[in-house]
Amino acid sequence: AQRVTQPEKLLSVFKGAPVELKCNYSYSGSPELFWYVQYSRQRLQLLLRHISRESIKGFTADLNKGETSFHLKKPFAQEEDSAMYYCALRTGANNLFFGTGTRLTVIP
Amino acid sequence: DTEVTQTPKHLVMGMTNKKSLKCEQHMGHRAMYWYKQKAKKPPELMFVYSYEKLSINESVPSRFSPECPNSSLLNLHLHALQPEDSALYLCASSQGIGTDEKLFFGSGTQLSVL
Numbered sequence: 234a235q236r237v238t239q240p241e242k243l244l245s246v247f248k249g250a251p252v253e254l255k256c257n258y259s260y261s262g263s264p265e266l267f268w269y270v271q272y273s274r275q276r277l278q279l280l281l282r283h284i285s286r287e288s289i290k291g292f293t294a295d296l297n298k299g300e301t302s303f304h305l306k307k308p309f310a311q312e313e314d315s316a317m318y319y320c321a322l323r324t325g326a327n328n329l330f331f332g333t334g335t336r337l338t339v340i341p
Numbered sequence: 342d343t344e345v346t347q348t349p350k351h352l353v354m355g356m357t358n359k360k361s362l363k364c365e366q367h368m369g370h371r372a373m374y375w376y377k378q379k380a381k382k383p384p385e386l387m388f389v390y391s392y393e394k395l396s397i398n399e400s401v402p403s404r405f406s407p408e409c410p411n412s413s414l415l416n417l418h419l420h421a422l423q424p425e426d427s428a429l430y431l432c433a434s435s436q437g438i439g440t441d442e443k444l445f446f447g448s449g450t451q452l453s454v455l
Contacts, residue, residue, distance in 0.1 A: 277446040319384075331385075
């Protein structure tokens with residue numbers, strides 16, 4: 234069975250500080266991993282996906298199959314990064330499983 | 342148009358009522374999804390339609406009945422719901438059904454069952 238674990242429900246960092254949101258997964262197949270974000274009063278939207286190996290809004294995430302992790306990182310947090318972040322795992326069955334989410338607060 | 346539109350935004354219904362949630366997209370996407378999100382919980386998949394055919398039903402009770410009349414529309418018919426069914430119901434769509442597909446979400450329908 235698949236599982237996505239985000240150990241931190243809440244994370245607060247100061248503006249300009251580095252931020253890392255942790256995500257670990259459990260899946261027997263080849264994983265496709267995503268980070269989705271929900272800003273206040275906005276709809277859930279894709280932030281980035283591991284297959285694209287892209288940097289969006291300064292965020293990056295590297296898939297580490299050995300540690301089964303897909304942590305989200307940004308070197309310098311901005312106030313506008315405050316949001317709810319969900320790590321998600323897509324299985325071959327066309328399903329998208331979400332972790333429990335981490336609410337990031339960037340303190341001015 | 343790059344949005345998924347859901348109506349209504351809010352719905353209050355009694356346990357004996359019949360109501361429907363509607364979802365619409367005009368991006369030419371061929372997969373559409375219903376998710377349920379309880380307060381402070383992640384979205385949980387309910388149904389997936391692929392090319393207008395139901396491809397996934399995550400053991401959802403029959404009081405929830407999905408319908409995909411065409412490639413742009415997705416409905417969720419509700420009947421004899423329970424108070425514990427109160428939640429945010431999210432619709433999403435994706436271009437196809439590949440595992441790397443990006444999902445586009447609607448803003449949801451906040452449902453309260455009295």
